[in-house]
Amino acid sequence: MGDAGKILVFVDLPDGELDETGRGLLSYAARLAGTLGAPWSAAVAVMPDRVQLAAFGAYGTPAIVCIERGAALLDTPSLLGKHLAQLARDESAAVVLLPHTDLGSTMAPIVADALDGAIMTELVTVRKGADGVRLSRKVLGVRIAETRVWDGSRPLIVTVPPRALSQVIMASVRLTAPSLVAWRPAVPLSAAMATIIGRIPPDPQTVDLTEAEVIFSAGKGCDPATFDQLKELCQLLNVSFGVTRPVYDLGWTGFERMVGQTGRTVTPRLYVALGISGSMHHVGGIKDSRRIIAVNSDVKAPIFPNVDEGFVGDLKELLPRLLKQVKAEIGGAP
Numbered sequence: 001m002g003d004a005g006k007i008l009v010f011v012d013l014p015d016g017e018l019d020e021t022g023r024g025l026l027s028y029a030a031r032l033a034g035t036l037g038a039p040w041s042a043a044v045a046v047m048p049d050r051v052q053l054a055a056f057g058a059y060g061t062p063a064i065v066c067i068e069r070g071a072a073l074l075d076t077p078s079l080l081g082k083h084l085a086q087l088a089r090d091e092s093a094a095v096v097l098l099p100h101t102d103l104g105s106t107m108a109p110i111v112a113d114a115l116d117g118a119i120m121t122e123l124v125t126v127r128k129g130a131d132g133v134r135l136s137r138k139v140l141g142v143r144i145a146e147t148r149v150w151d152g153s154r155p156l157i158v159t160v161p162p163r164a165l166s167q168v169i170m171a172s173v174r175l176t177a178p179s180l181v182a183w184r185p186a187v188p189l190s191a192a193m194a195t196i197i198g199r200i201p202p203d204p205q206t207v208d209l210t211e212a213e214v215i216f217s218a219g220k221g222c223d224p225a226t227f228d229q230l231k232e233l234c235q236l237l238n239v240s241f242g243v244t245r246p247v248y249d250l251g252w253t254g255f256e257r258m259v260g261q262t263g264r265t266v267t268p269r270l271y272v273a274l275g276i277s278g279s280m281h282h283v284g285g286i287k288d289s290r291r292i293i294a295v296n297s298d299v300k301a302p303i304f305p306n307v308d309e310g311f312v313g314d315l316k317e318l319l320p321r322l323l324k325q326v327k328a329e330i331g332g333a334p
């Protein structure tokens with residue numbers, strides 16, 4: 001790519017706020033700009049208020065362009081995508097970056113089509129090589145991993161999965177006071193209209209574990225009573241549950257709940273290992289989780305060196321108390 005090719009990052013502001021995904025995307029854009037030696041700016045569909053503007057500034061965002069009446073287009077991603085493509089053209093953007101969310105993954109192919117660009121979804125890493133920019137992605141856990149080279153001859157449209165995003169602000173990032181301008185296409189745009197009339201979020205109880213955001217997993221340290229309590233806790237917290245192989249072998253769950261080398265390789269935001277010793281066959285399937293917490297009654301359990309936070313405790317005591325507390329918190333029966 002030409003070194004000066006601009007990066008335009010589309011940031012969704014759910015309820016007008018820069019959420020975890022938006023922050024992660026800005027951090028990603030700042031890093032990408034450093035890697036490619038390119039300038040960057042953000043595009044939004046909702047006008048950010050002063051507080052949100054400061055949050056953009058914390059990530060070093062140099063400039064923000066707000067698509068006029070963009071909020072009204074959020075339920076027609078095909079039309080919003082056309083607007084974003086036109087904006088990218090007006091801004092001479094070489095790279096358009098979107099979150100791999102419902103909205104971002106719907107818009108990305110529309111933007112790519114309108115710009116006659118190259119597309120890479122679920123991008124994770126970017127490296128500059130002698131032959132061009134090397135783009136790598138992993139999907140379905142690590143079942144599909146591929147690297148492609150982008151030579152910069154056409155605009156590049158990429159989506160980044162929220163699980164690969166980190167909100168951490170790099171030390172090299174300088175605080176900015178981003179400029180904010182409204183933009184509208186010179187000629188009104190239209191698109192074959194498909195209006196979203198509702199969204200059904202994935203059910204953590206049934207979603208494939210490779211796509212789960214938060215997983216609580218039961219190991220052999222659970223007995224039938226604590227296992228039932230754990231399942232109830234997962235339902236109350238609306239998170240997914242997994243198991244180790246010995247628990248699967250007991251016939252307490254289906255194979256699709258088994259995590260590890262022969263089970264699912266998972267990459268959630270949070271993995272909570274309960275009564276799991278931490279064998280390499282299990283840890284190999286969870287090591288790319290963003291945060292791992294473990295509870296085990298054995299202070300020497302091999303899981304502990306592999307986690308972000310470890311607690312020594314007995315599940316027979318902990319789970320009933322946790323369940324009681326969660327029920328009290330959400331107003332359920334004590």
Ligand SMILES: Cc1cc2nc3c(=O)[nH]c(=O)nc-3n(C[C@H](O)[C@H](O)[C@H](O)COP(=O)(O)OP(=O)(O)OC[C@H]3O[C@@H](n4cnc5c(N)ncnc54)[C@H](O)[C@@H]3O)c2cc1C
Nearest residue numbers: 219220221244245260261262263275276277281297298315
């Ligand atoms: C080829 C091969 C492939 C495999 N693939 C997988 C795989 O995909 N996934 C997988 O999980 N395993 C897999 N295994 C099995 C793996 O090697 C381990 O045997 C297994 O992960 C151990 O499961 P566990 O931690 O639940 O049980 P254990 O190793 O028995 O550990 C139970 C833990 O619970 C703790 N504990 C006990 N009571 C309590 C309590 N009351 N409160 C708190 N903690 C308590 C104990 O201290 C212990 O650390 C595979 C094995 C092989 C040979």
